[in-house]
Amino acid sequence: MTRALNVHRIAPGATVQDRGRTGYRAFGVSQGGAADPLALAEGAALLGQSVDCAALELPGSGGVFEATEPLRIALTGAPMRATLDGAPLVWNASHALPAGSRLEIGGVTAGSYGYLHVGGGFDLPLQLGSRSAHLAAGVGTAVQAGDSLPVGEDTRSGVGLCLPQDSRFDGGVLRLVESFQTAFFDPATRDRFTETTFTRDARANRMGMRLDSAGEGFATSAGLNILSESIVPGDIQITGDGTPYLLLRESQTTGGYPRIATVIPADLPRAVQTPSGGVLRFRFVLRDDALEAERKMRDHLRALPKLCVPLVRDPSQIRDLLSYQLISGVTAGDAPYEKE
Amino acid sequence: MTGATSSSFDPLIRSAGLNAVLVSFGDALTEPANRAALAFSAAVARAGIDGIEECAPSLVSVFVQFDPLHLSLEVVTAKLTALLAEQDWYAAPMPEGRRFIRVPTVYGTDLAPQLEEAAQAAGLSVETAIAQLSEARVRVQTIGFAPGQPYLGLLPEAWNIPRQTALTKAVPEGALVVAIRQFVLFSVANPTGWRHVGQTALQLFRADNDTPFFLRPGDEVQFVQASPDVLQRHKHDPDGGAVIEAIR
Numbered sequence: 001m002t003r004a005l006n007v008h009r010i011a012p013g014a015t016v017q018d019r020g021r022t023g024y025r026a027f028g029v030s031q032g033g034a035a036d037p038l039a040l041a042e043g044a045a046l047l048g049q050s051v052d053c054a055a056l057e058l059p060g061s062g063g064v065f066e067a068t069e070p071l072r073i074a075l076t077g078a079p080m081r082a083t084l085d086g087a088p089l090v091w092n093a094s095h096a097l098p099a100g101s102r103l104e105i106g107g108v109t110a111g112s113y114g115y116l117h118v119g120g121g122f123d124l125p126l127q128l129g130s131r132s133a134h135l136a137a138g139v140g141t142a143v144q145a146g147d148s149l150p151v152g153e154d155t156r157s158g159v160g161l162c163l164p165q166d167s168r169f170d171g172g173v174l175r176l177v178e179s180f181q182t183a184f185f186d187p188a189t190r191d192r193f194t195e196t197t198f199t200r201d202a203r204a205n206r207m208g209m210r211l212d213s214a215g216e217g218f219a220t221s222a223g224l225n226i227l228s229e230s231i232v233p234g235d236i237q238i239t240g241d242g243t244p245y246l247l248l249r250e251s252q253t254t255g256g257y258p259r260i261a262t263v264i265p266a267d268l269p270r271a272v273q274t275p276s277g278g279v280l281r282f283r284f285v286l287r288d289d290a291l292e293a294e295r296k297m298r299d300h301l302r303a304l305p306k307l308c309v310p311l312v313r314d315p316s317q318i319r320d321l322l323s324y325q326l327i328s329g330v331t332a333g334d335a336p337y338e339k340e
Numbered sequence: 341m342t343g344a345t346s347s348s349f350d351p352l353i354r355s356a357g358l359n360a361v362l363v364s365f366g367d368a369l370t371e372p373a374n375r376a377a378l379a380f381s382a383a384v385a386r387a388g389i390d391g392i393e394e395c396a397p398s399l400v401s402v403f404v405q406f407d408p409l410h411l412s413l414e415v416v417t418a419k420l421t422a423l424l425a426e427q428d429w430y431a432a433p434m435p436e437g438r439r440f441i442r443v444p445t446v447y448g449t450d451l452a453p454q455l456e457e458a459a460q461a462a463g464l465s466v467e468t469a470i471a472q473l474s475e476a477r478v479r480v481q482t483i484g485f486a487p488g489q490p491y492l493g494l495l496p497e498a499w500n501i502p503r504q505t506a507l508t509k510a511v512p513e514g515a516l517v518v519a520i521r522q523f524v525l526f527s528v529a530n531p532t533g534w535r536h537v538g539q540t541a542l543q544l545f546r547a548d549n550d551t552p553f554f555l556r557p558g559d560e561v562q563f564v565q566a567s568p569d570v571l572q573r574h575k576h577d578p579d580g581g582a583v584i585e586a587i588r
Contacts, residue, residue, distance in 0.1 A: 028488055137545070252485045264358055287355075291408055291409065294408065295409060298409070
């Protein structure tokens with residue numbers, strides 16, 4: 001039998017994602033890739049493999065899965081209730097998935113996007129250099145019940161590692177830098193924007209999220225006749241009626257609505273993981289501060305393999321303790337990490 | 341075309357988020373500014389500046405992405421400024437290898453239900469509207485929004501009609517829509533604020549193909565009027581019955 005993960009049930013909109021595509025912006029294809037790239041890197045670190053491995057992105061809730069051969073798995077991103085043959089699995093950790101066992105992943109307990117990683121990565125064919133589904137571009141499809149996802153060869157071994165639980169799953173303050181259309185908005189509107197408390201609208205998707213707030217909108221009359229211009233992930237565009245939309249990695253490459261500011265890359269994982277109804281605020285920072293945040297983010301990504309620690313288990317919770325090889329073969333810290 | 345003089349706008353370099361700059365050759369769509377954007381984007385790609393990751397032209401600008409921890413905004417601005425000084429980009433020639441493509445198009449009918457509404461907005465009879473749209477030889481000014489999706493222009497002045505106030509929920513692949521003296525030809529079904537005046541069988545984006553994108557900036561296109569029968573006949577041809585010739 002081929003090495004695969006069989007999907008018995010799955011949340012609507014679940015897709016296979018890697019780091020996305022670069023080099024196709026001139027052809028109208030945005031980068032896409034995992035909505036939360038930090039969760040992608042965490043899974044790679046827990047399994048000691050390359051961050052280029054593709055994982056299954058689960059929006060809001062998971063599904064029921066079964067491996068055709070023994071697999072190593074890792075669960076990262078928005079914490080979800082997960083069980084293996086009925087026994088609870090720790091989130092943000094790596095585990096063994098024996099062939100034929102039932103892996104069940106439920107709804108999020110915080111955040112928005114959970115990730116199921118497999119040792120060796122999901123081995124879908126490359127399209128434009130990536131395994132990511134880009135539904136907005138018509139590349140790839142959502143994963144459906146009955147699918148069998150091929151899994152690549154796993155050259156590593158060892159499970160039972162975990163990473164500290166992160167706090168990015170409950171909204172908060174996102175840092176902004178000015179962008180080339182910020183000047184379309186008068187200082188009073190900009191100030192009001194940073195003084196406003198927003199909630200993430202329930203209709204958010206991989207392309208963007210609508211930001212709801214009480215009171216009047218943030219419309220500008222200055223920007224209504226502008227040409228369509230390039231979009232970067234993190235841009236906050238204001239539509240004609242004054243509603244802000246935060247644009248994400250799978251947004252269109254160009255857009256005609258003016259943008260008030262851009263969320264810095266280091267804060268995008270927090271942005272996309274904001275749960276439906278979660279509260280967000282915005283704060284402008286200087287470019288130097290944004291660069292410092294970027295430096296810290298990359299240092300953190302590089303340090304992830306070293307932050308993985310053995311999972312502390314309560315032996316009474318493990319039915320078949322003797323069959324576990326808890327950390328064999330794992331040498332944390334030497335993961336083949338991609339250089340930035 | 342408006343703004344025919346080539347030096348009425350000095351190119352502007354402004355940051356776009358933390359890891360990109362936008363080099364703009366105008367604040368309105370003009371033929372020279374569009375030429376400048378296409379030529380300068382190609383020049384940035386050719387220059388192979390260490391730390392620059394991607395560049396892409398939009399209608400009158402070039403988007404340049406770089407690693408901000410490797411290349412400072414000051415350095416990238418200086419390098420692009422030096423490149424700008426090398427020639428008069430507004431007078432740059434069109435890209436090489438351009439083609440003239442005639443695409444069978446059904447105007448109106450239930451395949452393109454907003455023709456009458458668009459003609460009315462343009463102050464033209466339906467017959468005149470079809471004549472103007474089907475005889476116009478338009479140029480791909482940029483590819484953007486969706487994979488392989490072109491913005492084409494410029495149409496006659498009458499077609500300087502605004503976008504709709506409300507969005508059309510979705511137009512299908514191959515839909516020809518119009519606003520602000522431009523066509524957009526849809527590569528995938530998407531919502532739009534532009535009016536759906538024609539329908540083609542052209543498949544602009546072929547994800548599994550070696551050359552996944554059919555059109556390139558600089559290509560010229562005529563949307564020749566055809567009957568629904570003709571379109572039906574080309575349904576399984578990814579080129580949608582288009583006739584392609586090289587521009588020399």
